[in-house]
Amino acid sequence: MKAMILAAGRGERMRPLTDHTPKPLLMVGNMRLIEYHLYKLAENNFNEVVINIAHLGDQVQAILGDGRAYGLTIHYSNEGHEALETGGGIVNALALLGEQPFLVINGDIWCDYPFVTKTIADEDLAHLVLVDNPEHNPQGDFSFENKRVAPGNYNKLTFSGIAYYRPEFFSGYTSGKFPLLPLLQNAINAGRVSAEHYRGEWHDVGTPQRLQQLTAQLASR
Secondary structure, three states: OOEEEEOOOOOHHHOOHHHOOOHHHOEEOOEEHHHHHHHHHHHOOOOEEEEEEOOOHHHHHHHHOOOHHHOOEEEEEEOOOOOOHHHHHHHHOHHHHOOOOEEEEEOOEEEOOOOOOOOOOOOOOEEEEEEOOOOOOOOOOEEEEOOEEEOOOOOEEEEEEEEEEOHHHHOOOOOOOOOOHHHHHHHHHOOOEEEEEEOOOEEEOOOHHHHHHHHHHHHOO
16 A cells, blocks of 8 residues: 655645745654654555655655655655645546555644554545544534544544545546545545544644644653
């Protein structure tokens, strides 16, 4: 199974930190945010990782290189000067991801979730990892019931930014800029998205304050 790390976004909420440094390259403790993902993927026997790049993408390539330092092979999906959003970014990288299910991870989260190869049921198109609702997202994102993402507005949990997809999830979509949410809603309404509720440590490092808080937590350990 291959993995993709989403690293192309501008990181507007992180400005001014992201004016000169891509968000996934910001330091958290003693390493860059994206490096936590890379080391964990290698530890869990992933061999190939696709990273999409746009804003200051040359820095990402220059620092991470071909992935050899992390025990991986890194392929880059270059979106040019303007990121294609999550849906468009994944579709743009499909040729690099292959014909089997793959893992996608947001580049701006920190977690202890074990990145493992996961089987998606034949009838499903995706499997989402959901977490408890944090202070900044108290209403949650998706309804969770019987290990499924259900249509409706109840028992809502927050999407962690970690998911497994079949390439068929993106059938009919061509390269361009578009969000992931409408595709997810279509698959959820069709009853084809499974899920799990992960109760471990997870942080959305979306603002300078959250970055500072996480850095302090890691330093205190």
